Amino acid sequence: MPTRYAVEAEGLVKRFGEVTALDGLGLTVPEGTIAGVLGPNGAGKTTTIDVLTTLLEPDAGHARVAGRDVVAEAAEVRAVIGLTGQFVALDDNLTARENLELFGRLLKLGRRRSAERADELLSRFDLTDAADRRSGTFSGGMRRRLDLAASLIGRPEVLFLDEPTTGLDPRSRAVLWDVVRELRSDGMTILLTTQYLDEADALADRIVVIDHGRVIADGTADDLKDQAGGSVCRIATGTDRIRARVLELLAGRPGLTADADGVAIAATGASTLIEVVRILDGANIPVEDVALRRPTLDDVFFRLTGNPREDQATAEEATR
Numbered sequence: 001m002p003t004r005y006a007v008e009a010e011g012l013v014k015r016f017g018e019v020t021a022l023d024g025l026g027l028t029v030p031e032g033t034i035a036g037v038l039g040p041n042g043a044g045k046t047t048t049i050d051v052l053t054t055l056l057e058p059d060a061g062h063a064r065v066a067g068r069d070v071v072a073e074a075a076e077v078r079a080v081i082g083l084t085g086q087f088v089a090l091d092d093n094l095t096a097r098e099n100l101e102l103f104g105r106l107l108k109l110g111r112r113r114s115a116e117r118a119d120e121l122l123s124r125f126d127l128t129d130a131a132d133r134r135s136g137t138f139s140g141g142m143r144r145r146l147d148l149a150a151s152l153i154g155r156p157e158v159l160f161l162d163e164p165t166t167g168l169d170p171r172s173r174a175v176l177w178d179v180v181r182e183l184r185s186d187g188m189t190i191l192l193t194t195q196y197l198d199e200a201d202a203l204a205d206r207i208v209v210i211d212h213g214r215v216i217a218d219g220t221a222d223d224l225k226d227q228a229g230g231s232v233c234r235i236a237t238g239t240d241r242i243r244a245r246v247l248e249l250l251a252g253r254p255g256l257t258a259d260a261d262g263v264a265i266a267a268t269g270a271s272t273l274i275e276v277v278r279i280l281d282g283a284n285i286p287v288e289d290v291a292l293r294r295p296t297l298d299d300v301f302f303r304l305t306g307n308p309r310e311d312q313a314t315a316e317e318a319t320r
Ligand SMILES: Nc1ncnc2c1ncn2[C@@H]1O[C@H](COP(=O)(O)OP(=O)(O)OP(=O)(O)O)[C@@H](O)[C@H]1O
Pocket: 016, 019, 020, 021, 039, 040, 041, 042, 043, 044, 045, 046, 047, 048, 086, 195, 315, 318, 319
């Protein structure tokens, strides 16, 4: 069966005066999957979400969400999406229940359906006990959950989450991750942005890394880790004498390096590890440890985006 895409964007350009926030960005998200859009501050994550959710019109390029064009069929797109923005969109003077009912009525669900849906979501997000408290008194984690609940009132086909776990403690993050996974198993398509590599690694079926408004890498977490130059086989040698012997035995291997703790070579996978163990064993060399180290998504990210601090400073200057 051909893949059906819930999100298809091509050549998106968006300029704000001198700043080019999107510079020909394209991405696709297959139906029923979670896509993670990863990028440093100012990379264009929120702008991408704003275009896909019809809040901003692109200057060039086009995008379809659930098969509808985000410009020509903006109202149809809005009817089938949910959005949780980077900044919480709740009315602090209303209770949790009132906030949800308000969203329901804005979606023209009617008073009774809105109340029912609010109850369902309060219970799903473990907020029933807090339902009648003003959301202004909620902790950050509770507000995020309520905000997410609000974006689900209309049972969207495609859900957009802009940095859903920024500022949350590890427990609240884990709760949100579970909710997002549950939504996918219900068949929903989810596009989320994040600055956290572990989050993209844990949640996303595919990761799109963006910087300066362009896609700089795209694939599964494993694909991206492979692109980061592949794995390394490390041999912890213990003594200088053993290290010298190991260096001799592995002379000429690609990526051969040595430091105080041992020796490393580039690895093509587990076969490199096995081969190294055989060589060392054959020469009767005792070593402390031989291990394969996969690059982490952090390695990928820093390699692709350069120094994250510099990028952040540039982004902050640009917003000033
Ligand atoms: N309304 C606006 N007016 C002017 N410049 C803007 C506007 N919105 C975004 N930009 C600029 O566009 C670029 C991309 O911004 P965007 O908010 O999409 O980044 P982001 O990846 O979401 O960053 P963050 O991680 O900080 O949320 C930045 O340089 C930003 O300063």
